[in-house]
Amino acid sequence: MKLPPVNGFFVNPEFREDAKLLARLAGPAAADTGIIHDHNEPGSRGGFSVYVPEYYTPDRSWPLVVALHGGSGNGRGFLWSWLRDARTLGAILAAPTATGGTWALMGEDADTPNLARILDLVRTRWNIDSAKLLLTGMSDGGTFCYVTGLESTSPFTHLAPVSATFHPLMAEMADAERLHGLPIHIVHGRLDWMFPVQVARQTRDVLAAAGANVTYCELDDLSHCYPREMNAPILHWLAATANA
Secondary structure (H helix, E strand, O other), rough: OOOOHHHHHOOOOOHHOHHHHHHHHHOOOOOEEEEEOOOOOOOOOOOOEEEOOOOOOOOOOEEEEEEOOOOOOOOOHHHHHHHHHHHOOOOEEEEEOOOOOOOOOOOOOOOHHHHHHHHHHHHHOOOOEEEEEEEEEOHHHHHHHHHOOOOOOOOOEEEEEOOOOOOOHHHHHOOOHHHHHOOOEEEEEOOOOOOOOHHHHHHHHHHHHHHEEEEEEOOOOOOOOHHHHHHHHHHHHHHHOOOO
């Protein structure tokens, strides 16, 4: 059963009078859509949650957003940071949970192979656009976007770290061919108290000098938190740069 007044809260405000979208959402949900949890109960590690728009059809390929939670977080909860935008704009959303207390920012990396496993599962089950594989994340999740996303074997076509930190050595150690032309969308708050904005500015310059296609967005009133209002711009950027 659908409750129209509640249903409307899970559509971006500017689309709440969009007749075509509302008609798609009013229809019966397609099979294998909605929210699905795979070994991702609260307190668990290494699983993931997926949201597939109810109007999904397999006759076309869909963008995929893989969203990484912040330190000590959980993908099951972080899924809600992106769900409304994925539902409105038509993207499949996966929110993994780190295998440890946070993402593998040092030491042995169990998270990169786990992300590859999750990506393979999602691509097997739904029709995913191979040119629109976005890896994004908040704080430690954003930093891990760099750690795993700059590897030469990374399958992700776009990176969008939010409120993340970065060490210049990451760029020096990254595969030069991987970095060349790689679309990276950096979002950072000028008031960030954990990872100062100067680090984000330096990251922008270092990555651009290394040949990456960098988009930089600095929010004047943002501290160290997730700016959900940036999801739609990031999805539009993903679409615009996918075939550039």
